[in-house]
Amino acid sequence: MNFSAVLLCLLVVFKCAACLNSTIDTLECPALESGDIYTQSEFLSRLAHKCRYDRLLLPTYETRDVVYVHASAYIYFIQPAEAHDLNFKLHFLLQLRWTDPRLAYSIYSPERTRIIGENDLRSRVWAPHLYIPNEQSSSLMGTDSKDVLISIAPSGEVLFSRRMQGVLYCWMNLQKFPFDEQTCSMNLESWKYNASILRLMWEKDNPVRLSSELHLTEYSLLDYWTNESVVRGDMAHMRVGGAGNYSALKFTFKLGREVGYYLMDYFIPSMMIVAMSWVTFWLQADASPPRITLGTSTMLSFITLASSQAKTLPKVSYIKASEIWFLGCTGFIFAALVEFAFVNTIYHRKKVAPLKKVNSKYILKSTLTPRLARKELQKEMQESSPQLSKSRSCSSLSQETSTEPAGPGYNNYLTVHSFPSAMNLPTITTQSCDDMNTRQSPGRRQHLNSGSDISDDPPQHHTWTEMTPKEIAAWIDKRSRLLFPLMFLCFNILYWTFVYCL
Ligand SMILES: *[C@@H]1O[C@H](CO)[C@@H](O)[C@H](O)[C@H]1NC(C)=O
Ligand SMILES: *[C@@H]1O[C@H](CO)[C@@H](O)[C@H](O)[C@H]1NC(C)=O
Ligand SMILES: *[C@@H]1O[C@H](CO)[C@@H](O)[C@H](O)[C@H]1NC(C)=O
Ligand SMILES: *[C@@H]1O[C@H](CO)[C@@H](O)[C@H](O)[C@H]1NC(C)=O
Numbered sequence: 001m002n003f004s005a006v007l008l009c010l011l012v013v014f015k016c017a018a019c020l021n022s023t024i025d026t027l028e029c030p031a032l033e034s035g036d037i038y039t040q041s042e043f044l045s046r047l048a049h050k051c052r053y054d055r056l057l058l059p060t061y062e063t064r065d066v067v068y069v070h071a072s073a074y075i076y077f078i079q080p081a082e083a084h085d086l087n088f089k090l091h092f093l094l095q096l097r098w099t100d101p102r103l104a105y106s107i108y109s110p111e112r113t114r115i116i117g118e119n120d121l122r123s124r125v126w127a128p129h130l131y132i133p134n135e136q137s138s139s140l141m142g143t144d145s146k147d148v149l150i151s152i153a154p155s156g157e158v159l160f161s162r163r164m165q166g167v168l169y170c171w172m173n174l175q176k177f178p179f180d181e182q183t184c185s186m187n188l189e190s191w192k193y194n195a196s197i198l199r200l201m202w203e204k205d206n207p208v209r210l211s212s213e214l215h216l217t218e219y220s221l222l223d224y225w226t227n228e229s230v231v232r233g234d235m236a237h238m239r240v241g242g243a244g245n246y247s248a249l250k251f252t253f254k255l256g257r258e259v260g261y262y263l264m265d266y267f268i269p270s271m272m273i274v275a276m277s278w279v280t281f282w283l284q285a286d287a288s289p290p291r292i293t294l295g296t297s298t299m300l301s302f303i304t305l306a307s308s309q310a311k312t313l314p315k316v317s318y319i320k321a322s323e324i325w326f327l328g329c330t331g332f333i334f335a336a337l338v339e340f341a342f343v344n345t346i347y348h349r350k351k352v353a354p355l356k357k358v359n360s361k362y363i364l365k366s367t368l369t370p371r372l373a374r375k376e377l378q379k380e381m382q383e384s385s386p387q388l389s390k391s392r393s394c395s396s397l398s399q400e401t402s403t404e405p406a407g408p409g410y411n412n413y414l415t416v417h418s419f420p421s422a423m424n425l426p427t428i429t430t431q432s433c434d435d436m437n438t439r440q441s442p443g444r445r446q447h448l449n450s451g452s453d454i455s456d457d458p459p460q461h462h463t464w465t466e467m468t469p470k471e472i473a474a475w476i477d478k479r480s481r482l483l484f485p486l487m488f489l490c491f492n493i494l495y496w497t498f499v500y501c502l
Contacts (some may be wrong), residue, residue, distance in 0.1 A: 035109030044115055047105055049125045055126045058197065059100035059156075065194065069128050070097040071188065071249055072203040076211045080170070080184070080219055080255060083177065084314040087136050087169050088184055095161045097203070102128060104156030106438040115152040127160055127482050128198060129191040138166035174313060177320045179499045181222065187253040195230050196246035201249075202226045208251050216255065224253035266309050266322070270329050274488060275300045277336040281481045285473035295337035302329055319497055327489050336484065342367075343476050351468040358465055360479065367472055450462040 029051040030439055035043050047053070077091035103113065114115050115121070129151075132138055140146040147163035172185035190198050202208075207226050214221065227250040277298040280291045286338065305327045313320070344368050352365040467475070 004378045005075070011140065019020075026074050029431075032105075032108040035105060038109075040112075040115055040117075043105070043109060043112070044117070044121065047108075049102060052359070053102055054126075055124060057124060058193070059098065059102060059124065060331070067098055067128070067193070067198045068201060069130075069190075069198060070201050070203050071095065071130075072097075072207045072209075073186075074209050074211070074253060075214070078214060078216060078253070080223070081167075082312055083172065083174060084312060086169050086172055086314060089165065089167050090186060091141070091163075091165045092106055093161060093163050095159060096128060096130070097157065097159050098128065099151075099155070099157050103152050103158065104154065105152075106154035109154075112154065114154075115149055119146055120147050121152075122148050122160070125152070125158065127158075128193070128200075130188045130200070131191045132166060133187050133189050134169045136167040136169055138164055138168075139163065165207065174316060174320050174500065175318055177313065177322050178257050178259055178266075179321055181254060181256045182219075182256045183252055185250050188251075189231065189251040190246050190248070193246075195247045196244070198247060200247040216252070217258075218261070219255040219257055221231075222254040224251065226251050228390045243367060250378050262309075262322075266305065267325065269305055270302055270325070270493075273298050273305065274329050274332045275485075276482065277333045278484050280336055280340055281477045281484070285343045285470070285477060288344060291340045291344075295333070297304040297334045299330070299337065302333055306330075312398060325495060328495065332484065332488055332491070336480075339476070339480050339484075346469050346476070347473040352466045352468050353472060355465045357465060358467075363475060365468075368474075 029048045030049060035046070038046065058067055072095045074093040074095075075090065076093070078088060079090075080088040105115075116254050140148065141147075141164060149159075149161045151159045153159075166186070168184070168186055171180060172182045172184075172204050174180060188200065190200060192198075199397070199451055208223070208224065210221070229248050229250060230245045231248045232245055277295060283294075306329075309322060310326075313322075353363075355366055356362045443500070
């Protein structure tokens with residue numbers, strides 16, 4: 001009883017297996033002969049049937065040949081993002097071409113010219129898996145269904161197209177911003193198979209075509225090229241293919257930034273702001289409120305202008321060309337403010353500055369070290385024309401040669417007292433203090449004599465002039481009117497040659 005039941009059971013199981021086997025047998029490997037009578041979809045399901053086609057195996061798994069995958073791309077759209085994102089957006093159609101001998105159907109269906117399908121066909125045949133190493137994100141495009149097209153030629157040549165969009169990294173070097181040129185690239189690499197199994201190649205002619213309506217707002221496309229290479233699998237142990245070299249494709253394009261926007265929105269306004277800060281030199285030296293207001297407001301407006309520019313840039317550690325410009329302009333505006341402070345301080349000085357010569361060197365010297373100049377004057381006078389100094393101390397001529405101005409109204413005039421050399425002095429003065437001169441060491445006289453002997457212009461040595469503080473202030477302002485624009489011009493020449501010639 002028990003035994004017969006087990007026997008029955010075994011019989012049933014055996015019979016079932018046999019019948020299953022037979023049903024699979026009849027279902028498997030449907031005939032391909034006279035394939036012209038089938039519809040495309042029917043024919044393909046027969047061609048790529050499980051029994052004769054394994055889409056997980058390489059097209060050349062039998063011969064162990066290298067599979068060559070030829071690529072080409074059509075680029076619709078390139079949009080470099082804002083500089084601080086360091087990436088760009090690309091819309092492109094990528095077409096891959098390879099030959100799968102298992103799909104050659106010309107002998108079965110001689111009438112058929114092409115099998116064309118979309119995603120469903122793609123899911124039935126082998127296709128290389130490529131990835132974009134420098135992608136930030138990428139996706140297949142398509143609204144309803146993804147834009148994938150696959151077509152199989154009678155010879156087994158498969159064309160696989162997909163429309164993609166990608167945001168790709170581009171490590172821009174912004175040292176010359178905004179006069180920079182950037183080279184960005186799209187890389188394609190084999191994901192699964194190493195270079196000894198799968199080789200990627202660009203199509204022979206025109207592998208990358210660009211849409212004629214490529215609108216690059218901020219850039220112009222200068223050049224583009226393609227390269228084929230073999231890269232070391234860096235995450236080798238993670239990849240299926242194991243350690244080894246992987247075939248890779250690269251499409252590189254060179255973009256030049258359009259400077260027009262930056263010129264109109266940054267460089268020219270900042271030049272104007274710097275020029276505005278020079279207005280201060282035409283104002284009175286003691287006109288503190290307008291001059292301070294002018295200085296600070298130009299500084300503030302320039303910083304506002306510059307910071308709106310800086311916001312669009314990544315915070316890189318190196319100095320960019322735009323920052324050199326910023327520092328230069330800030331320096332000029334700051335210098336104009338400092339000039340005012342300097343001039344204002346001098347303006348309010350009490351003492352008249354004695355000057356050896358009316359010459360920028362001596363004027364600046366006297367303003368920076370007024371006491372020193374004064375001392376020098378006294379020393380000089382004692383050394384060069386002792387008669388004179390003595391005469392002033394003792395004679396009645398003091399009122400004429402006095403260094404201090406006579407009255408308050410005197411300040412406004414340039415009082416140039418030229419002290420002529422000893423030889424030109426009226427004899428009266430020397431005589432009046434003759435006794436004092438004799439007390440001086442003889443060396444001084446020698447010095448005088450030798451001086452008059454040697455040179456034609458000894459008077460220059462002993463010519464001292466004076467300027468009132470107000471005159472000096474006005475003098476400095478006047479010079480600044482010329483000096484600042486000239487220096488800014490020099491800065492500009494240096495800057496623009498650096499930008500365009502280096
Ligand atoms: C199933 O069919 C295969 C041949 O296709 C055969 O070798 C096998 O023995 C069959 N199995 C059974 C249980 O009949
Ligand atoms: C890439 O190709 C371009 C032109 O085809 C060539 O000038 C350049 O040297 C190549 N670069 C590499 C890394 O092979
Ligand atoms: C990868 O390529 C380099 C040269 O390009 C070669 O030296 C190295 O042996 C290759 N590695 C493998 C695993 O083939
Ligand atoms: C490529 O990968 C295959 C296995 O997929 C392996 O047998 C072969 O050695 C690899 N080639 C290289 C050069 O690493």
